[in-house]
Amino acid sequence: MQPYDGPLLAATDLARAFGPHRVLRGISLSIDAGETLLVAGPNGAGKTTLLRILAGLMRPGAGEVRVRGRRLSHGDPDARRPIGLVSHQSLLYDDRTHAENLAFAARLYGLAKPAAAARDALALAGLADRGGATPRQLSRGLLQRAAIARALLHQPAVLLLDEPFTGLDARAAAQFRDLLRERAALGRALVIVTHQLAEAWELASRVAVLAGGRFALELPRAGALDDFLPRYAGACGG
Amino acid sequence: MTPSFASARAAVRRGRIVTAAALAGMAVVYLLALRYTPVEAHQGLAQKIFYLHVPAAWTALLIFSLMGIVSVIFLWLHDERLDLFAEASAEVGLMFSAIMLTTGPIWAKPIWGTWWQWDPRLTLTLFLFFLYVGYLALRSSIHDPLERGRFSAVVAILGMLLVPFIHLSVYLFRTLHPKPVVLKPSAPSLPPEMLRTLLVAFGVCLALYLGLVMMRYGAGVAERLRDAGGEAGEVPDAA
């Protein structure tokens, strides 16, 4: 991959409406290598919509997204190569095993050794012994790990995570936090979207509060979560 | 020009005037058809329905082609006004195709001796009707306006190219199963009175299309603005 020293992920003036509902009204952000942005907000604040636009899955009504300086558009498939997404759903096929699912995904990314890449990613997510199982056979928490494995498969420079700790037990969540910290240390850019601040607070280098379709608050993370909570409540209310 | 409630209302108002003028024009067409044009020798008075049927068919076909072209531009520019125009056109087009589907058999019964014939042109009108219905059914089943615009544009473009194929294939179908010779409705040499009346009627149909589309388009713009404004807390003034 070509070296690049601008922000890994940059968005300007993103807006999106669903019919009468204006979900996002002008959001800009910029994330450098090694940074983790925590986007918090109440249910229905537009967090998932924002993440889908950042991932290139949804076209913004206005504004643009650049990944490693390259604008996302359907005509430029390679622009989305550096993106990894952990969404609400696993993006896996029910009737294929995890090993097959991930090997297929690896083929989509043009990885040289799909089977080996799938094995590595499963091991990274703590599913080394579950490659032969299908998504149907896994519990909610293990399925979330499979989704994580799929997202990390191609070693994305930009990692987008939508409520990534859902379904994970305390130990798995702690392991996953370590994994994400490693990614940031490796110079990746992370966006974590959640309404449960406590789970991701320690990971964040910056915090943004999404309310009413805008960033009501955006600041570097400093100090304890308890000190931030009153301001968070104020931003959500306002 | 950004759409506003004022411009939407103006479009509706202008549309009403054009529609009223077109309806008056339609009355003139009836008079012309009954008083001015000669009675056709073989078909008698039944032929007069053609001053409505043929222009309606032309208009329905023209509207569909227009929707196809507008949809191509829409997919390129993503201007939602083009989508609103296509939607308005489809509704008016459905009306015109319904007119030709009802007037066709009414004419065919006395002339062909049967309500329906798989005549290439009549069949084409039936398929235009199906395409309009499919287009509008698709629109009504999608919630997000952006997605609705893109999906229906795809259908309109594919449909525009389907029309010649339907015509060609039905034509080939008929050569496979020859039917008893029927009177062709439009002889190559029409008496000048008939031709003039037909052209006037076509003009009236186009004006009617224009008027109705302006009204529907204006209403569509107002609806979108109301939806968008309602969220932002603006109160639209009553239309």
Next chain:
Amino acid sequence: MGRALRLALAIAGKDLRAELRSRTAFLSAVVFAALVLVIVNFARDPTALPALALAPSALWITFAFGAVVALNRAFAVEREHAALDGLLLAPVPREALYLGKLLANLAFVGTVEAVALPLFVLFFDVPLGHALGGLLMVTALATVGFVAVGTIFSAMAVRTRFAELLLPVLLLPFMVPPIIGAAGLTSRLLDGRPWSEMHGMLRLLVLYDIVFVTLSTLLFPAVMDE
């Protein structure tokens, strides 16, 4: 181009392997096609119309409805766990995705047709003989055309309410030209008519395939972008 084709084959291969494993969809489609043949046979007055006279219609009604049923599930598999997002997220050109889906659908519909054809010969007592080669070619030409359009429509319909109802309403008008051509050719082939009588309809099928495969490929990205 090599990369797009490789990706398309990977996507088609994924679909077909899943199909081979479960087999439910395929078996249902085949049984459905057999049932249509049976119903067409019994929806005829045997004293007025010999089975052979209805054979081309029976064949193409079966193929058309079999294809609609098959296409309904083409994008349904991508819905569970939002697997389609996974495809769209990857650096896969939308055209390659369309091509992959088209190839998988062609293989699926083609296999259903391959099973329905002997049943058709059996049920309608069709003396196929010399017509087999021509019939296979006509079937291939017609199937490519309506599956091309059906693939893009099924991608749309799956994202709407009433997907199972909307797909046939949108698709059946587009099936008319290929089916008129294919049914006409089928009856001429069975009658042993000379090739010179078939040029027009063959041209129709080829032209339809060219126009709608090209157009669907070009328009597919507009359907995929949310």
